[in-house]
Amino acid sequence: MGIVARDDVLALRLTLLCAHVAPDVPLLTTLFDRTSGRKLHDALPAVEIISPSALAARDLSAHCARAGARAVPWHRSRLQLVDGALRLLVGAGLGLGLALGLETAASMLALHEGFVDAVYLSARTVATVAAAPEAVHGPAWFKLFSAANMLASLALVAVFTAALVRRVSRPRLTTIWGPCAAPAYDHVLVVGLGQVGFRLGQALRAQGIPVLAVERDPTAPCVRLARKAGIPVAIARGDDRHTLQRLRIERCAVVVAATSDDLVNVSVGLAASDLAPDIAVVMRLGDGEIAAETESLLHLGAISDAHRIAAEALAAALKHLAVRTGPDTTEDDQ
Template identity: 35%
Template structure:
C-alpha cells in the first residue's frame, strides 16, 4: 500500500469504502488533482499507515452502519485532529457518534436526498422542499439562479379528513374481518326486521335476532310461521361461516404487522397523496418528510416484516404490502387521483419498472425516480420522459466533497443534471462531479 504523492498546492485525502459513493468522491478528488488514498476494507495497521503523514480529511462511506462506526472510532483514536466525514443511516447512532466525536461530520444519504425528492413530489417546479425551524422552504431553480423561498402548505381538505374515518380494507385479514362483521350484522338486522314486521316488540325482536346470530335459535318461533323457521335456520348456518371469517380476520390483524389502519392516520388516502414505492432508508425518510409537510402519503413494500416497515407503523405512515410494479396494487392505491408516485427502491431497474407501470396505469400522474446505483441509468437523458430523476449518489457525493474541502455545506439540491450545494445564508453553489469510473482503486466490473 503506497501513498499517492501530493502535488504542490493540493491536499491529500483518505476514502474508505467500496460503495458507488466512495468511488464518486474518489474520482472527483482525483479530477481536482488532490492526492487520494482509497481503502476498501482496511485493517488497523492499514489505518495507522494511512494517517502517517496525516491527510487533510477522511471520508468513511459504507453501507453498514456498524462498520462505519468502528472505522470512525478507530480513526479518532489514532488521530484526534483530522476531520472525518461519515455516512450513517441510523439517526440514533449518528447522533451518538457526533456527541462522542465532535470532529466528525455525520450524515446520511437518505437525509440529504429526502428534500430533493419531496420537492418534485409536491410541485414539479420545486427542486427541494424542507422544514427550517417553524418554516418550510422551497428551492426553485431558473437557469443558473437558485433561490430558497417561503412555502405555505396547502390546507387539508375536508375530503382528506374524511378519508381517515372511511378507510378501505387493503389486506386480506381486514377484508375477512369486515366481510364477517357485515354478514353477521346483515343477519341480525334481517331477522330483527322480520320479527318486528310480524308484530313483535322491538326489544323482544332484537333479543331473538341476537339468539339467531349466536346460533342458539329464537326463544320461540312465531306461530304458524314455518317460513321464519327456515330463514332462521339458514341465518344460523350462515352465521357460523361469518363468525369464522370474522375471527380469522381478527387473529390475522392481531398477529400481523398491521401496516395499514382501518381508521385514523394510517388509513390509505384516496386523493392528493404521494405513493412511495420502497420503504428503505430513502423511502422512509421521504415519507417522514412529506408527512411533516402535511402531504398525505402511503408507502409500498414487498416485505411486511422489514424493519423499516415496522418503523413506519410507529410513525403513523400507512404501508401497503405488495409489488409497486403491480397494476392492481397501483389501482387500489388510487394512482389516478394521487399527487405523485416516487419510485425510490435501492435497485434502479426496479424503479424504472415501477415508473413504466405507473405511467401505463395513469399517464397524467407525476413520477419521481431514484437513481444512482447504475451510472449509465442515472446519466442517460432517455429516462427524462419517465419523470423527475434524483441521483442519490451524486447528491451525497457533492455534500461529502464540500465538507472534505472545508465548505460550510448544510444541504444539496438537484435540478436536471446539475447539483448545487447549499451553504448558510441560503446561498447555493454549483458543484460539478466526476464520473465514478475515474476511481481506479476498485475494479469497475466487480462493483457495477
C-alpha cells in the same frame, strides 16, 4: 479526512478507528441510519456526519411538491382498506350487522315482536345460540328465511373470527382510523420503505401530505418504525401491476419509486405510467447511466439522482472542512 461507505457498519468502524489513531484529524463520514449518526455525534462531537438517505429524501420531497403533492385534510383523502385481513374483518362485520338487521325486521313483521325483543332474539339467532321460541309458530317464509340467515351468519362468524385472529397475531400496519389509516385520494404512494422511503414518509407527514408506503419485506427495519411514525404500510410488491391497481393508483397525487434497486424503480415507473398516465412519477436512481437513459428514452417522470446529490453534499462539506482546518490537515479518503 472523508469516509464514504454504503455500509453503516463499515463507516462506523472506520470512523472509530480513525478517531482513535488520529484524534486531531477532522473527520467527515456518511451514515444512513439516523440513530447511529446521533449516537456517534454524541460520542465524537468533532466528527461531521452526512446522511445520504436524508439528502435523497429531501430531494424527493421537493420533487413531490413540484409534482402537485399538497397537504390534504383527513376527511378529504378518505380511506381505503389495503390489508387483506382488515378487509375480511370489516366485510364480515358488516355482513353480520346486515344479517342482524334483516332478522330483526323479519321478527318484528312475522312474530309481531317489539323492537328490543326482536333485536335480542335476532342476536341469538345470528350468533347461532338459539332461535326465537315463537319462530316455531311463525309463518313458513319466516322459518326458511331465519334458517338461511343463521347458516349465512355461521359462515360470517367463522370469517370474522379468522380475520380477527390474523389481525391480532401480527403487526397492524394499517388501521380503519387514526394516523395509520391508508388514504384513498390525493396521497403520495411511496414504493420502498428503506431508509430513504421512511424518511420521505416522515417529511411528507410533517407537511400534512397523506402518504401510503408499499414494502415487499415485512421484516424490513423501517416497517417496524412506520406505525410509530404514523405511516401506513401495505406489504406487497410495488412493481406489480395488480398491487398498484389494488392500491387505486389512479387516485394518487404522486407515485414515488424509492427502493434501493434502480431497475425496480424504473419498473415501478413503467407500471405506474401505463396504469395511470396522468399521475406524476418520481424515481430515485443512483446509477448515472440508468438515470440518463431513463430520462432521455423513457420520459417516465422526475428523477432524483441519489449519488449525485450525496457527492455534491460531500464535496461541499469537505471544502468547508478544508477551509476551516487548513490545507495541511485535510485529506480526502474515499
